[in-house]
Amino acid sequence: MHQLAIVHDHPDGFQPLFAALSRAGIDYLPVHTAGHGFDPIGGQPPAPVIFNRIAMSSARHGVHHPVYYAMALLDHWAGQGALVLNGADAMAIDASKARQLALINRLGLAAPATRVVHDSAALLAAATTIGFPVVVKADVSGAGSGVTRFDDRAALAHAAEAGLLPPSANGVWLCQALVNPRDGTTTRIEVLGGRYLYGVDVAAAEDALMLASPDDRLQRLAQRRRRRAEPPPNLIAAAEMLAREAGMEVCSIEYMIDDVCGTPRFHDINGLSPFVENPMDVLGWDPHDRLVERLWHHIRRMGG
Structure with missing residues (x-):
């Protein structure tokens, strides 16, 4: 069994983390969600420590995004005794x-003044209550995706009627005052x-x-x-x-x-x-090294 498993949906985005893990000598297994499946009755976790790196922005890619699949997977492994970092409960808030x-x-x-809605009629009412301009956000989003500004009711009504609202993976939107x-x-x-x-x-x-x-x-x-x-x-x-x-x-x-x-x-x-790019220029140190130290702490605690 490996010491650590990294659940992710975008391998290119985690090369700095993988490199830091290799430098530290940690035996890790990348678990890409594409094509992945699990037995909810049997099987066992691939490592005693599981680290979730699923991006909420993946939900904008359509019905095959891994967000809700990963929640079920992480909850299953936690139930089998693995220590899951940023697990299903945390991911439910993240999502x-x-x-x-x-x-x-x-x-x-x-926080900014906000109303949560799930249909266009409630969205228009919420925007009127808050006052324009407003920002409409998809409930499940990330990296600035699923965010649109509307300056008046006519523009918002047109977007709702024409199906131009930010795509929402769960059918929920936030209408928010523009700060x-x-x-x-x-x-x-x-x-x-x-x-x-x-x-x-x-x-x-x-x-x-x-x-x-x-x-x-x-x-x-x-x-x-x-x-x-x-x-x-x-x-x-x-x-x-x-x-x-x-x-x-x-x-x-x-x-x-x-x-x-x-x-x-x-x-x-x-x-x-997502840690800052060019960390040595911005911070003078690499936060991935601090992250790996923390992962080592959990691996030792789990007997790895």
Whole structure:
């Protein structure tokens, strides 16, 4: 049996992690969800420690996305005694913007004004209540996918009638007030093992998140994660609390400062936590090495 299994849907995106695992001498097994199947009655986990790296943005690829399949797989292996990091319960929060915002609210943190709906009539009513401009988001999304801005009711009504709303894997949308972030940036806090790892400022450009194609969004988002941030202690503590309550071993938490009132508004909990590109230039160290140290901790704890 291997020491560690990595469940993923995009092997090219995890080469830095695989390289760090190899440098550390960890015997790991990549488990690609494409073509994968499991016996829900028998079988056994491929390793005592399972690390989930499924991207929520995979849901935009259509009915064959692995999000809900991976939840069932991870829950099965956890029931067989494996330690599953970012497992099915955490993934259920990762896979729902609505659940993320409910968690943010329960913990007493601010978020953009939002209504959750599942049909176009409720969507139009929600937008009228919140007031235009609004942002409509798919409940299951990632990397800026499934996000569209509407400046008036006519544009939203046309999109709903023409089937041009953001594709939703579960038929749920969020209608959200458009927040103008101070200095045009959002801040991403990376959390590992319940503790702050680092922060980066991300240019919160509407054109990147709402007007670009999905592939362009991924490219632009990666290119923009470059400026080191030093979030204040109270917001670091809030992000750590969110990560713990979400049950996520590793994740990123995003907030923006509302330029109108100065309120920090949390808006995203991302269990995939894509680390900043060119980390040596931005941070001066590689977060994958810290992640591998944490994985070693769990492997030793499980007797591996």
